[in-house]
Amino acid sequence: MKANYLKPAIVAVFALFAALLPYITGNIYYLHVATIIGVYWVLIATLNLLVGFTGQLSVGHVGLLAIGAYAFCLLAGSQGWNPFLALLTGGVICAVIGLLLGLPSLRLPGFYFAMATLAFGLIVAELALAEQWLTNGSVGMAAPSFPAPFDTPWGFYWLVLGIAAFVTWLTWNLSRFMWGRAMVALRDSTVAASSVAIPIYLTKLVVFVFSGFTAGIAGGLYATSQSYITPDAFIVNLGIYFFVAIIIGGRGVIIGPFIGAAVLAAIPELVGPLAKYGTFFYGVILLIVVLVIPGGFGELIDRVAEKLHRREQAATRIEPDLAQLRTAIGRRA
Amino acid sequence: MSGTLEARGVIKRFGGLVAVDNVSLELRPGEVHGLIGPNGSGKTTLLNLISGYYPIDGGHIVLGGADITRKPVRERARAGVARTFQTPKLVLSLPVLDNAMLGGWPDVRSGFLETALSAPRTRREEAELRERAAAMLRGVGLGRVMDRRADLLEHTAQRFLEIARALTLRPKFVLLDEPAGGLTVAEIDHLGAIIGVMRDAGIGVLLVEHHTDFVFRVCDRVTALNLGRMIAHGSAQHVRNDPDVIRVYLGA
Amino acid sequence: MLLVIISGLALGGLYGMTALVYNVMYSTSKVLSFGTGQFAMVGGICAAWVVLDLHWPVWIGLIACLLAGAVFGWLSELIAVRRIVAASDEHLWVLSTLALATMVQEAMSLVWGTDPTPFPRVFPQEFAGVLDQKFWLPLLLSIAMAIGLQVFYRHSMTGKLFIAMSEDTFAARARGVSTDWMRAQSYILAGVLGALSGFAAGQLTFADFALGTALGLSGFIALAVGGIGSSVGALVGGAILGTLTALTTYYFGAQYQKTIAIGLLILLLVVRPQGLFGTTQVRQV
Numbered sequence: 001m002k003a004n005y006l007k008p009a010i011v012a013v014f015a016l017f018a019a020l021l022p023y024i025t026g027n028i029y030y031l032h033v034a035t036i037i038g039v040y041w042v043l044i045a046t047l048n049l050l051v052g053f054t055g056q057l058s059v060g061h062v063g064l065l066a067i068g069a070y071a072f073c074l075l076a077g078s079q080g081w082n083p084f085l086a087l088l089t090g091g092v093i094c095a096v097i098g099l100l101l102g103l104p105s106l107r108l109p110g111f112y113f114a115m116a117t118l119a120f121g122l123i124v125a126e127l128a129l130a131e132q133w134l135t136n137g138s139v140g141m142a143a144p145s146f147p148a149p150f151d152t153p154w155g156f157y158w159l160v161l162g163i164a165a166f167v168t169w170l171t172w173n174l175s176r177f178m179w180g181r182a183m184v185a186l187r188d189s190t191v192a193a194s195s196v197a198i199p200i201y202l203t204k205l206v207v208f209v210f211s212g213f214t215a216g217i218a219g220g221l222y223a224t225s226q227s228y229i230t231p232d233a234f235i236v237n238l239g240i241y242f243f244v245a246i247i248i249g250g251r252g253v254i255i256g257p258f259i260g261a262a263v264l265a266a267i268p269e270l271v272g273p274l275a276k277y278g279t280f281f282y283g284v285i286l287l288i289v290v291l292v293i294p295g296g297f298g299e300l301i302d303r304v305a306e307k308l309h310r311r312e313q314a315a316t317r318i319e320p321d322l323a324q325l326r327t328a329i330g331r332r333a
Numbered sequence: 334m335s336g337t338l339e340a341r342g343v344i345k346r347f348g349g350l351v352a353v354d355n356v357s358l359e360l361r362p363g364e365v366h367g368l369i370g371p372n373g374s375g376k377t378t379l380l381n382l383i384s385g386y387y388p389i390d391g392g393h394i395v396l397g398g399a400d401i402t403r404k405p406v407r408e409r410a411r412a413g414v415a416r417t418f419q420t421p422k423l424v425l426s427l428p429v430l431d432n433a434m435l436g437g438w439p440d441v442r443s444g445f446l447e448t449a450l451s452a453p454r455t456r457r458e459e460a461e462l463r464e465r466a467a468a469m470l471r472g473v474g475l476g477r478v479m480d481r482r483a484d485l486l487e488h489t490a491q492r493f494l495e496i497a498r499a500l501t502l503r504p505k506f507v508l509l510d511e512p513a514g515g516l517t518v519a520e521i522d523h524l525g526a527i528i529g530v531m532r533d534a535g536i537g538v539l540l541v542e543h544h545t546d547f548v549f550r551v552c553d554r555v556t557a558l559n560l561g562r563m564i565a566h567g568s569a570q571h572v573r574n575d576p577d578v579i580r581v582y583l584g585a
Numbered sequence: 586m587l588l589v590i591i592s593g594l595a596l597g598g599l600y601g602m603t604a605l606v607y608n609v610m611y612s613t614s615k616v617l618s619f620g621t622g623q624f625a626m627v628g629g630i631c632a633a634w635v636v637l638d639l640h641w642p643v644w645i646g647l648i649a650c651l652l653a654g655a656v657f658g659w660l661s662e663l664i665a666v667r668r669i670v671a672a673s674d675e676h677l678w679v680l681s682t683l684a685l686a687t688m689v690q691e692a693m694s695l696v697w698g699t700d701p702t703p704f705p706r707v708f709p710q711e712f713a714g715v716l717d718q719k720f721w722l723p724l725l726l727s728i729a730m731a732i733g734l735q736v737f738y739r740h741s742m743t744g745k746l747f748i749a750m751s752e753d754t755f756a757a758r759a760r761g762v763s764t765d766w767m768r769a770q771s772y773i774l775a776g777v778l779g780a781l782s783g784f785a786a787g788q789l790t791f792a793d794f795a796l797g798t799a800l801g802l803s804g805f806i807a808l809a810v811g812g813i814g815s816s817v818g819a820l821v822g823g824a825i826l827g828t829l830t831a832l833t834t835y836y837f838g839a840q841y842q843k844t845i846a847i848g849l850l851i852l853l854l855v856v857r858p859q860g861l862f863g864t865t866q867v868r869q870v
Contacts, residue, residue: 057679104851110675111617112854114683115805119847122799130840170449177459178441179448181431185424187676192422195384196502197410197439206445236798240687247680280695283687290681291668306482318474318493320523322530325472328465329500329534 018161022154031153033269035225037262038160043218044242044261045164045171045254046211051243052251053180054207055187057110060101060117061215062239063124064094068219069143069229070128070135076144076220083146083224091216098212099205106204121236128231140230143223160221167214172254183207237279241265244282248289250298259297336397337361338383338414338506338537344391345378345561352378354561355392360506360537365528367552367569368541371582374558376541377419380508383539384416385409397505411439413505417495417512425484429475432483432494433466436501462501469497473527489516496527506537513544525551545583549573557582587715589835590828595720595789597820597827598727599625602782603804604811604819605730606775611813612751613764613771614670616678620661620686622801624779625786626794627689628654629704630697632784633792636705643707650784651777658776661685662769670768686797694794701795704787719788726785727823730778731816747771751814802843803830806850812860821861825849 017024021034043065050056068090075086105116128135135141145151150159174180186193186200193200223229245264249256264285268278293300338360345353353375360366368376381387383394385406393402396412404412415436423432440462443455470479473493478486486494492512499507509528513521521544528551531538542548548555548569555572557565559582565575572578607621632650635641665681710718737744746767750757758764783796790796807826811818826846833845853860 055676057676059683104855108854108858111679112809114619114679115802116847116851118798119802119843119850122802123843123847126840126843130838169451173451173455174445174449177448177451177455178434178438178443178462179445181424181427181435182438184427185435188424188426189422191386191418192424192435194406195410195416195418195422196435196498197407198435199407210445210449237687237691240683243683277691277695280688280691283684283691287665287681287684287688290677290684291664294672294674294677317477318490318520318523319476320474320527321471321476322526324468325500325527325530326534328468328472329530329536330503 015165019158022157028153031157032225033266035153035157035160036222036269037265038157038164039218039221039225040242040245040265041164041258041261042160042167042221043211043215044245044257045167046207046214047242048246048249048251048254048257049171049174049183050204050207050211051246052249052253052257053175053183053187054204055110055251056106056204056208057114057243058117058208058211059114059236059239059243060119060121060124061211061242062234062236063117063121064098064212064215065219065222065238066124066128066231066234067097068094068216069223069234070141070219071216072220072223073141073143073229074134077142083144083220087217087220090220091213094216094219095209095213098209098215102205102208102212106201106208118236118239121234121239125231125234125236128234135231138230138232140228141223143227143229145224145227156224160225163217163221167217168254168258175254179203237282240279240282240286244286246296248285248296250296250300250302253296253298253302256296256298256301336505337395338397338539339395340379340383340392341395342392343379343382343389343394345375345382345387346390352561353382356556356558356561356563357392358539358556358563358566360539362505362537363532363535364553365532365538365540365551367548367555367572368539368558369543369545369548369555369572369578369582370558370564373560375561376558377510378561379558380416380510380539380541384414384508410502413503414508415499415502415504415506416508417492417499417510419510419514421488421491421495423483423491423494423498425482427483428479429481429483429486429494430463430466430470430479433470433479433497433501434462436469436498437462437465439502466497466501469501470494472530473497473500474523489520492516493524493527500531504536506539507531508539508541510541511543512540513542513547521547589831591715591720592789593828593831594824595723595786595827596830597807597824598723598725599782599786599789599800599823600803600807600826601727601820601823602723602730602778602785603800604808604823605727605734605816606779606782607804607808608814608816608819609734609747609771609775609778612747613768614662614666615751616666616670616682617805617808617813618661618666618686619679619682619801620665620689620797621775621779622799622804623686623689623797624654624657624776625783625790625800626693626797627657628780628783629787629790629796630693630792630794631780632787633702633704634697637702643705646705647784650780654776654778654780654783655773656776657689658772658774658779659769661776662772666768666772667765686801690794690797697792697794699794701791701793704790704792706788707784719786723782723786723789726781727820730782731820734816743767743770799843803846806846809850809860810853812862815860815862818860818862 047061050058071090071093072086075081075089076083101120105113129137149155182198182203190200245260246257249260340358343353343356370376382389389402393400401409443458448455470476473496475493528538552569555569557572557578564577565572610618628650631653632646635649636643636646665685669678669681708718738748746762750767807822811822830842833841
């Protein structure tokens with residue numbers, strides 16, 4: 001029973017720490033790194049639903065991030081929209097694009113889908129460079145900042161933190177109720193999923209559209225956090241990073257990918273010389289995790305905890321309670 | 334007749350092989366119908382045709398008078414046709430209780446956004462479903478292992494979990510594919526009792542099984558297949574004494 | 586215009602060869618490797634390095650390129666595929682081959698640099714135009730490769746065993762075939778053929794670390810268009826994609842290449858999931 005209090009306690013302590021971070025560290029750069037992690041997390045949290053829970057390997061979310069970022073810069077910048085409205089609109093645009101991309105590609109087997117999303121990521125990068133009238137090509141665009149009180153590094157950090165916390169809450173809800181079970185079911189066994197009437201294609205599509213929406217939001221926040229965006233920022237390698245964070249964190253858990261995202265983002269930022277080798281190491285880590293602990297660290301921890309907790313396990317004795325079964329079934333026909 | 338699940342003149346070919354050849358079968362509410370035959374006689378194929386896993390090459394599947402021949406698996410499940418599998422198909426990374434709860438999916442009204450926002454209805458449905466699945470698990474005898482991950486369950490227990498999941502669907506008909514495989518004598522008795530409760534509750538049960546003693550004990554009617562064709566059907570007593578059935582299957 | 590079509594067909598030859606390489610690995614392992622395009626990249630860069638930096642003759646460059654491909658192919662099987670195939674989880678092999686592809690690409694960018702470098706001439710040549718070897722090398726080689734593979738599958742013992750494995754791995758193992766070694770051989774062959782395609786098309790693509798990912802995608806499109814398992818399909822798929830790419834580049838500019846390509850892929854797969862020449866249905870359940 002202790003575990004029931006442990007988890008909320010950890011979450012509370014972490015939330016407090018995150019909220020007070022600007023007071024804990026006076027270092028603006030650390031704050032910037034924390035902000036970036038928060039921005040990435042807005043994308044990764046729901047990408048985890050797609051990759052980790054539903055088992056659809058999207059390599060191309062970086063394309064959605066880019067579209068969200070450009071949409072935000074265009075709408076809030078040159079069009080002069082309210083930044084919050086622009087942020088939301090960017091999310092909606094990405095959701096619609098996610099729908100258009102998902103409609104044909106989610107019908108296909110896994111590798112086809114992965115390739116289609118990879119292609120999407122490459123296309124977006126290609127068009128961002130080519131469509132100069134819209135994106136300024138390789139020159140890039142300045143990103144507007146949010147109105148006060150979110151126009152300081154602290155203020156923006158809290159904004160990102162708030163959005164990230166909200167997205168985490170949404171994700172957690174989705175994972176713990178029936179929709180979460182449906183996602184895992186269609187990942188593990190499509191036969192089992194369809195035997196209980198789960199609409200496989202539709203479920204994948206809804207999850208994909210939702211993750212597209214938050215990827216668009218993350219894109220807007222990303223633009224502001226960088227204050228200037230160019231097509232170079234959205235290379236496929238960034239997509240690999242999102243991916244690796246989820247896989248090493250563990251599929252089917254929420255906290256694992258968060259730790260993955262934080263560690264992977266922090267290391268190259270804080271240990272300068274590593275930045276150059278970042279993607280190479282992402283590849284190495286991904287390979288090792290896939291080969292050694294396919295469930296990621298999240299599952300590894302689960303397993304260890306299970307081993308520690310488990311009492312002597314007797315073979316399962318099947319002892320039906322027919323009276324209860326009778327009541328439970330009720331009268332059919 | 335309305336309220337039944339029927340296969341009418343069903344045909345299935347795999348390449349040149351006719352796996353199911355013009356088989357008709359009627360499953361009534363509140364009856365246990367056995368489907369027997371040697372290996373390769375088309376029993377499981379017929380089950381897959383009725384539940385919709387294979388596209389059909391001829392004939393019709395009719396549920397309560399409505400033609401469902403072209404309906405996908407999930408719509409048949411939603412209409413009340415549940416099943417179990419020869420090799421249990423469970424979501425192994427989820428706990429036993431969650432697996433049983435999956436059977437309640439057709440009753441979930443909460444949409445995606447509602448769930449994301451943890452709306453009152455979502456929480457209410459979750460609580461109801463949890464209770465329903467838990468009762469079903471206790472009913473089939475898995476009350477003590479509800480929190481265990483499904484992959485840590487023995488094979489035989491997995492069979493009972495599949496039954497609990499099928500029952501959580503609140504089905505009109507349940508198709509059981511060799512549920513007694515690998516079970517001990519005591520467990521087979523439990524299975525028989527559970528099937529009896531299902532029958533009494535008005536559920537129509539189609540039982541594919543090799544264990545013929547068991548089949549003739551629990552079934553009201555039996556259909557016997559050989560090489561994809563129906564060789565006998567009728568009351569358990571009648572089929573048991575049918576000379577063709579004895580010759581190809583039961584042995585002298 | 587003729588030049589556009591020829592260059593498109595040449596590009597198509599490269600895509601077709603990549604599709605053939607996919608097929609070779611798929612036959613024994615049922616794995617579509619994310620690293621397929623990287624063989625050509627590694628082979629091309631290796632040859633360019635030997636010839637341009639070390640100033641050795643072209644034929645030594647070719648041998649080095651093929652050796653690199655063989656080693657890389659063998660390592661892919663050993664590292665990214667062998668243990669995964671046993672688990673038979675598509676999720677995992679997509680990830681392991683993606684990881685390996687990423688590692689190789691990044692390693693190459695660190696060692697070789699990120700700028701595309703011109704590739705040496707294979708034969709002395711004084712002219713440019715339609716008869717340029719940079720067009721004919723990949724085109725002719727792709728046809729030769731497809732024919733060669735057919736001969737190999739039909740007439741050599743190893744080739745027949747590849748086919749046997751692709752049809753039924755368990756049966757092959759039951760008859761005493763060392764399936765691990767067979768798979769390794771197919772990956773070595775794939776590595777060699779991939780590197781060879783990179784060598785042949787080097788003058789077209791340049792020696793570029795980023796070639797692998799794009800080629801992996803284009804080759805896969807060619808494969809999906811033609812149908813998995815079909816050599817003719819691979820060539821036709823490659824030719825269609827290459828010509829289309831060249832024509833769109835000619836009419837609309839290079840920036841729409843990938844947009845058109847992926848559009849083609851998705852369109853075709855919606856209409857005909859098994860590809861033009863494929864027989865096996867794409868698994869849905």
